[in-house]
Amino acid sequence: MRITALAIPLACLMLLAGCANTAGDAAGESSAVVFAMDTEMQLKAYGKNADEAINAAKAEINRLDKLFRRGDSDSEIYKINKNGSYKVSEDTAKLTRCACEIGDMTNGVFDITIAPIMDMWGFYTKEFRVPAKTEIDFALGRVDHRNVTVSDDTVTVSNGSELDLGGIAKGYLSSRIMEIYTEYGISSGIVSLGGNVQALGTKPDGSNWNIAIMDPIDSVAYIGSVRIKDKAVITSGGYQRFFERDGKRYHHIIDPSTGYPADSGLSSVTIISEDGALADGLSTSLYIMGLDKSTKFWYDNGGFDAIFVTDEGEIYITEGLDGVFESRKNYEVIK
Amino acid sequence: MKNNIKWIALFSVIIILCAALLIIRRNTPSDAVMARIVQDGNVIREIDLLTVDDPYEFSVSCDEGCNTIRVEKGRICVIDADCPDKICVNTGYISDSELPIVCLPHKLSIVVSGTDSGYDAVVGGQ
Numbered sequence: 001m002r003i004t005a006l007a008i009p010l011a012c013l014m015l016l017a018g019c020a021n022t023a024g025d026a027a028g029e030s031s032a033v034v035f036a037m038d039t040e041m042q043l044k045a046y047g048k049n050a051d052e053a054i055n056a057a058k059a060e061i062n063r064l065d066k067l068f069r070r071g072d073s074d075s076e077i078y079k080i081n082k083n084g085s086y087k088v089s090e091d092t093a094k095l096t097r098c099a100c101e102i103g104d105m106t107n108g109v110f111d112i113t114i115a116p117i118m119d120m121w122g123f124y125t126k127e128f129r130v131p132a133k134t135e136i137d138f139a140l141g142r143v144d145h146r147n148v149t150v151s152d153d154t155v156t157v158s159n160g161s162e163l164d165l166g167g168i169a170k171g172y173l174s175s176r177i178m179e180i181y182t183e184y185g186i187s188s189g190i191v192s193l194g195g196n197v198q199a200l201g202t203k204p205d206g207s208n209w210n211i212a213i214m215d216p217i218d219s220v221a222y223i224g225s226v227r228i229k230d231k232a233v234i235t236s237g238g239y240q241r242f243f244e245r246d247g248k249r250y251h252h253i254i255d256p257s258t259g260y261p262a263d264s265g266l267s268s269v270t271i272i273s274e275d276g277a278l279a280d281g282l283s284t285s286l287y288i289m290g291l292d293k294s295t296k297f298w299y300d301n302g303g304f305d306a307i308f309v310t311d312e313g314e315i316y317i318t319e320g321l322d323g324v325f326e327s328r329k330n331y332e333v334i335k
Numbered sequence: 336m337k338n339n340i341k342w343i344a345l346f347s348v349i350i351i352l353c354a355a356l357l358i359i360r361r362n363t364p365s366d367a368v369m370a371r372i373v374q375d376g377n378v379i380r381e382i383d384l385l386t387v388d389d390p391y392e393f394s395v396s397c398d399e400g401c402n403t404i405r406v407e408k409g410r411i412c413v414i415d416a417d418c419p420d421k422i423c424v425n426t427g428y429i430s431d432s433e434l435p436i437v438c439l440p441h442k443l444s445i446v447v448s449g450t451d452s453g454y455d456a457v458v459g460g461q
Contacts, residue, residue: 040437040444042456126419126440195434195459203455212433214459225454237460240425268460 029204030054036065037170039194045181046188046204053184057177057191064176067092068169070115070162071124076155080163085156093153095165095172095277102168102281103145105301110285111145111256113157115164123252128243130250136259143256171280174198174232178276198232198276216267216309223307223315224327232276236283237268237309255288264290267311272321273304282306291316295334368430368447370411372404375442384409384430384447399441411445413438433457 030050034041041061045053067089069075080086088096099112115124116139122128147161157163165172170193178200181189189200190209199209208227215221216239226233238251238261255262269287271279282304286294291308298306298318305320315331322333372380374397390407392414402423403415410430413423416438423438429447434457436445 035439035442038439040435040439128419190456192456194437195457197456197458199455209455210453212454212457214434214457216460218427222454222457233456233458235458235460239460240422241420242425243421270458 032058034058034061036061037068037166037173037193039170041194042192043177044190045184045186047184047186049184050186050189053181053186053189056184057180060176060180061173064091064169064173068095068165070164070166077163077165080155080157084158085154087154090153091172091176092165093150093155095168096148096155096163097150098172098277099165099168099281100145100148100150102278102285106282106285106289106297108145108256109288110167110281111143112163112165112167113143113145113147113161114167114254114256115162116142117254117256117259118164118252121250121252121254122243123241123254128245128250130245131259140256140259143259167284168277168281170194170196171232171234171276171278173276175276178230196232196234196276196280199228200230202229213270213307214268217313223309223329224325224331226272226307226321226324227326228272228324231272231274232279233270233272234276234279234283235268235270236287238262238287239267253284253287262288264288264293265311266290266294266308267313268307268309269294270307271304272306279304298334368409370406371446371448373444373446382406382411384411395441395443397441397443402438402441402443404445411447412436413445416441434459 028048028050029046031044032054043054043057067076070077072078076086076088076092102110103112117136118124120131120135120139142160144161147157147159148163149156174191174193174196175198177191178198181200187201188204191198197211202208208229210225210227211233212222212225213235215223216237236253238253242249242251251261253262266287269283271283273279286306289297291310294308305318307321307325308316315329316334317325317331319333319335368384370382370384371378372395374395387406387408390405392403392405394401394403400417402413405412405414410428412428413436416423418438418440423436426436429436432448433454
């Protein structure tokens, strides 16, 4: 009797103490922070092989970062630009092909040859300046994604164009990490690459991941959130990377048709898609297009959902997000 | 019979103690909102943002330059920096754990923990 009476409270004590810890490690959580591609990357995976999966993902980040770094003489992108043509790895060929397809889909609004213009504004060197119009017009002659061709494993650039995959590499990388998680048997994981988020499966408790979207006007606030699984959520906006000259703000999303920062009336565009590279390319493109053209693009192409915030703070979401997007603010559903 | 009552009393006391312990453990972390200033991978300063009554500023220097950090009750920001891109300054105030402030040129980041916003991640226009 005495033993039973003692055993019951002891069992309760162990149970309760156990409850307090489950959130941390029962699911086998592993996480890491990596600095690459000019951003801070946060990785998290849950499951038996979480540590191995995170290590493999870190190695993949470093491998792809080296391949895609335009300014590094060892990178494949540097060699393509220097030689005009270069036999590349499967990743570089695949991503370049994908970027060219998005270029075609958007009629050149997404352009992987925009680099000379970005250089001129100083967005790579961080030595910002406002270039003269004649300078921009001259450089625009070299900007055309159709000057890039991929044949088997060889990428060729012509007419003086230069290739830069920076506008799409993070999206490709987040999708690659999802593949690695899957290879290691992980069914629940997430990456945040400088604010670009992609999630695998659901959270360990089976609920969808809740991803907040920053308010372009107030950095402490969010416009709302989306509950997702197996999706990438990627935002483009001009409110974090910019410089000011003579009281005017110049942000880093350059419209390839003008050579100037896009001024389409949108302050942020968020794309939700299973394909990280597509979401990355389209968030930039739709930001440049503006609301009306983006809406038409969505009608014509589909395959993704979007959240638009105008310069005035109005919010528009596409139909697929109705019930997925949660917000205290007013918003309109595009159907 | 008397013996049984003694054991039931003991049993009840232990259960109440366990429950109290559990509640204390669950609630303690939310009593502090910690901002951690990390330079080149090392935590150089920790601040409980809820205990800040009067806002203040301080500077963090490294070989590459300097960041001025402003601390207010419940929130923190980089108010000035001599880094070339100023992304840390443009990030503005943060008050929860979802998105850190990062200054890549100075290898500096500010991470807030101890808040539970209910979000798993945040996307922003980078």
